[in-house]
Amino acid sequence: MLGIGLAVMVVLGIVLITIIGHGNSTAAASGTTTGVAPAYGSLNHPKGTCGNAGQAPCPVSDQGWVSVAAGSPAAVASAITTNQEFIALASQYGFTSLDIPALVHAYRAHTGVDYYDDDHWVVSVRNNTGMRCGLFDFVFDRAHSRMRFSSYGVLTAQDPHALQAFPYVSSSAALSRLQSQRKLKVLAGTRPELIFFPIDPSFPYLTSPVHKWAGGGNSAMNPMWHMSGSDRHDYFLGADLYVHGQQDL
DSSP states (O other), X not given: OHHHXXXXXXXXXXXXXXXXXXXXXXXXXXXXXXXXXXXXXXXXXXXXXXXXXXXXXXXXXXXXXXXXXXXXXXXXXXXXXXXXXHHHHHHHHOEEEEOOOEEEEEOSOOXXXXXXXXXXXXXXXEETTSOEEEEEEEEEEGGGTEEEEEEEEEOOTTSGGGGSOSXXXXXXXXXXXXXXXXXXXXXXXXXXXXXXXXXOTTOOSTTSHHHHOOSOOSBTTBOEEEEEBTTSOEEEEOTTOOEEEGGGO
């Protein structure tokens, strides 16, 4: 019996040595060893040609930016007509000309998203009958003198805005409302500016103030006029034609 027990122990020892040896071999094969390149898709292999350790940074994706020679409406209009989305949509919807682009400022936005943080140029377009048939919105990267397509809204002949150029409330109308509603003039040395601001994400419910807001300013295509009153306070007028104070926004 003792001899049989010793024989069993010897056999088990050989089996364990074999298993341990194979285990070490497997671990070595799955790691990086000298002279053996790791297979594509392994944890030790870069998943691309840029942005990984020892590689050059990845280039910024092309979002269709178009260079703008200057920040004037004329220069912006010229740049817009070279934009690929503008050309494609003109072919689809049949507009033939555009009105004067309007600059809409991003108002105190610091989100890290260019749509909210950058200014916008918005312009209405006309068909061959002179009717406005759409509204373009372009993000304006002032620091790099470029702009990109953001969105296009279709206007039908039944839309009251089909007879109006953007913006639909004029600066003179905004000043008139400031005087009639607040008994104020604009602060000397300033002028009204179109602005928009991002909706506060802390209002998630349909009964919240943001869903009852009708003053505009929630997008560059639905902006508000920002005016500095002669009392040195900020005032805002949008689609509801009511002069709001800073606390209302």
